Amino acid sequence: MNKAHLTFDLEAPGMNTGQLVVPGGADFEAISLPVFSLNKGEGPSLLITGGCHGDELEGPIVAHRLIEWLPAAQTCGRIIILPVLNPLAVRAWSRNTPEDGLNLNRVFPGRADGSVTERIADGVSRLLLQPVDIVFDLHSFGPTWDCAPSSLTHPIANADLMARTFRMAEAFKLPVTLLWESHDTAGMFDTWAQSQGKVFVGTEFGGGSVGSDNLAIYETGVRNALIALGLVDGKAESPTCHQRKPCQTLETLSSDLIKSPARGIFEPRCSVLEEVQKGDLIGVLHSMDSISADLIKFHAPSSSIVYGIRSGLHVDANEALIRLARPLAGC
Amino acid sequence: MNKAHLTFDLEAPGMNTGQLVVPGGADFEAISLPVFSLNKGEGPSLLITGGCHGDELEGPIVAHRLIEWLPAAQTCGRIIILPVLNPLAVRAWSRNTPEDGLNLNRVFPGRADGSVTERIADGVSRLLLQPVDIVFDLHSFGPTWDCAPSSLTHPIANADLMARTFRMAEAFKLPVTLLWESHDTAGMFDTWAQSQGKVFVGTEFGGGSVGSDNLAIYETGVRNALIALGLVDGKAESPTCHQRKPCQTLETLSSDLIKSPARGIFEPRCSVLEEVQKGDLIGVLHSMDSISADLIKFHAPSSSIVYGIRSGLHVDANEALIRLARPLAGC
Numbered sequence: 001m002n003k004a005h006l007t008f009d010l011e012a013p014g015m016n017t018g019q020l021v022v023p024g025g026a027d028f029e030a031i032s033l034p035v036f037s038l039n040k041g042e043g044p045s046l047l048i049t050g051g052c053h054g055d056e057l058e059g060p061i062v063a064h065r066l067i068e069w070l071p072a073a074q075t076c077g078r079i080i081i082l083p084v085l086n087p088l089a090v091r092a093w094s095r096n097t098p099e100d101g102l103n104l105n106r107v108f109p110g111r112a113d114g115s116v117t118e119r120i121a122d123g124v125s126r127l128l129l130q131p132v133d134i135v136f137d138l139h140s141f142g143p144t145w146d147c148a149p150s151s152l153t154h155p156i157a158n159a160d161l162m163a164r165t166f167r168m169a170e171a172f173k174l175p176v177t178l179l180w181e182s183h184d185t186a187g188m189f190d191t192w193a194q195s196q197g198k199v200f201v202g203t204e205f206g207g208g209s210v211g212s213d214n215l216a217i218y219e220t221g222v223r224n225a226l227i228a229l230g231l232v233d234g235k236a237e238s239p240t241c242h243q244r245k246p247c248q249t250l251e252t253l254s255s256d257l258i259k260s261p262a263r264g265i266f267e268p269r270c271s272v273l274e275e276v277q278k279g280d281l282i283g284v285l286h287s288m289d290s291i292s293a294d295l296i297k298f299h300a301p302s303s304s305i306v307y308g309i310r311s312g313l314h315v316d317a318n319e320a321l322i323r324l325a326r327p328l329a330g331c
Numbered sequence: 332m333n334k335a336h337l338t339f340d341l342e343a344p345g346m347n348t349g350q351l352v353v354p355g356g357a358d359f360e361a362i363s364l365p366v367f368s369l370n371k372g373e374g375p376s377l378l379i380t381g382g383c384h385g386d387e388l389e390g391p392i393v394a395h396r397l398i399e400w401l402p403a404a405q406t407c408g409r410i411i412i413l414p415v416l417n418p419l420a421v422r423a424w425s426r427n428t429p430e431d432g433l434n435l436n437r438v439f440p441g442r443a444d445g446s447v448t449e450r451i452a453d454g455v456s457r458l459l460l461q462p463v464d465i466v467f468d469l470h471s472f473g474p475t476w477d478c479a480p481s482s483l484t485h486p487i488a489n490a491d492l493m494a495r496t497f498r499m500a501e502a503f504k505l506p507v508t509l510l511w512e513s514h515d516t517a518g519m520f521d522t523w524a525q526s527q528g529k530v531f532v533g534t535e536f537g538g539g540s541v542g543s544d545n546l547a548i549y550e551t552g553v554r555n556a557l558i559a560l561g562l563v564d565g566k567a568e569s570p571t572c573h574q575r576k577p578c579q580t581l582e583t584l585s586s587d588l589i590k591s592p593a594r595g596i597f598e599p600r601c602s603v604l605e606e607v608q609k610g611d612l613i614g615v616l617h618s619m620d621s622i623s624a625d626l627i628k629f630h631a632p633s634s635s636i637v638y639g640i641r642s643g644l645h646v647d648a649n650e651a652l653i654r655l656a657r658p659l660a661g662c
Binding site for chain 2: 017018019032034035036054055057058060061064065067083084087090091093143144145146207208209210211212213215265267268269270271286287288289290291292309311312313314
């Protein structure tokens, strides 16, 4: 069996580019993922990835912008950048890989003899994750949501790793640093990386259309984190978003997700980072079956901050509509 | 053969709601499109439609908001509202109808014995278009574009109808009133309606995620047009967008569309309504094949205003990326 391999030596000093070659299998041919490496010796060792989900293009674009900028900016340490983890999904503008239907962010650490998505995870885990101490994985909420630009982690059982991870997340100085409670973390890239002792920060870079103004915010966030690591020189900036205050530290619980009780056309009635009070009308659902059907109204269950809100679109029963958050206790 | 029919009398005074029933055929069962009618006697007669394309939900939501508001606001004339022209496409969040692959906005006036999309067009043409003088058809640029909120018309050969249509478009007082040169107008709803002597104004309500702030702009635009028609009382407002100046009258030519010469990840480097100078860098294309591949750069071919810009995403060769515009001569 062929195994995944790199076309260049990651340990070589200076800037190198090449490919992570993921071997073919019964389901799909071999694919090559372009990789950038800038090795300036002693210092932190960082992997930056984007394009895990194919409808979240903020990450790949910010990764490419960093690749343009780092050769003149990086002063020490090692940065490896894989702009697109899943080119099959990116080409299809789809969250999952069309060829096997899998979510790359649920199959880590992957399998060398698995389907194409599992083979990608295997190659990334063994060849790019193994040599680094820190990972930034650049996500966004995709085309059907608007969300606050944020760095985040799920809770981590190891208290020391949790503290180091949260400090790293805060260094992005994005509008939100978020602790995200989730019960669906099996096979996630972050869960696997953390089990290997890595500091892993995910970012959620907005959603909706991917525009130049937001891309500038996202790039500033990653640059801030690189400055905090000492990999580049400079002074951190605090970008604001939606004209609201910068740098809030929030927590979102599983119970903070509002879902639709029925199918219909969702109309958002609040905006990202808006502070809502208990009882405020924050969204409505219009029936497509009848003009005279009663509106279904969504009210804020408690005083909250809007972290993510679904775009206006047709939803089925039980689809997620609004994710609320609240200040993290102790911050 | 069953023909399309309404479940209520459009001529009845006052408010009435019901369904436009589009009969079934070999390809799909009968479907019912909810319709609202408010008949206050003498005055202009207007049809408002949304949801022609299933991934443009601004129109259906604004239509529902008008249905909530009009019973207390309309003073004369007749307004018929069909919030969702194509529920099959809306359910699928798809531009075309999944069941027959057709673009509803290319099959007007439709066929009673055609496929489901053609049957919808036939029902709308005969039962809802025929009794009115004016049509507002509420579109947007969909999830992969950002565009300026605008009312528009394609050029119309009949000079009198052209002048009346353009005046009607300007009455929306949206950030842009646009004359759009197009060579792909066969089967469009507007082309058909104009051939029947109707004043038909299309709107393009932004794109990307459908959020509450933009929906307020769009609703204001339609209310302005209703005020201009004398259907409701009030004073027009001029909403701004992206903090830029309100109410520009622009023209976009077929040659104002920039397309991609290759496949790759498009990165927008300009924003909607930005004024760009000849030679300005307004977008780049990143290769997914190699880190060291040269960027493809897009420069403004002349001094222009950005009307629409594609979201960051993977594109194939020949896909549209940026639509520029310029002040309309004589305005």
